[in-house]
Amino acid sequence: MKSWKMQQAKEHMSEVVQRARDDGPQEITMRGRSVAVVISREMYDQLSGKNESLADFIRNSPLFGTEEIEFERDRSPTRDVAL
Template structure:
């Protein structure tokens, strides 16, 4: 639903309740969309999911593939200091 700024200010509790119940509420200024009020649940759905490194590795398509990765045993060259 769209709310004019003055109306949204005067009826903030109602705007807030509508955001919780019905979804994002658009606030207009001079007939132009200027802001939006979201419930916290709607806001969190918009945020990108940040996987931890452990989650990333657990979800890897190579997990369980049997691939074996060996580390190169070359430790470089000896240097006299």
């Protein structure tokens, strides 16, 4: 990941965005500390799951179709509720 000082990033914003799209995340530092990361829209959509429905998410899970997972039902008695 390429690291940019804040002032450099401001002066070369077009290049920072281009590199984020072409080469991957671009780190921005201020006073020697990492303060931000610029990523491409494609990577953001991938990470946030915005383009994926819940059904797609489940189908893409590494656990999809696994028979080894067992969900046990809670058999404890329910509580009384005064209405």
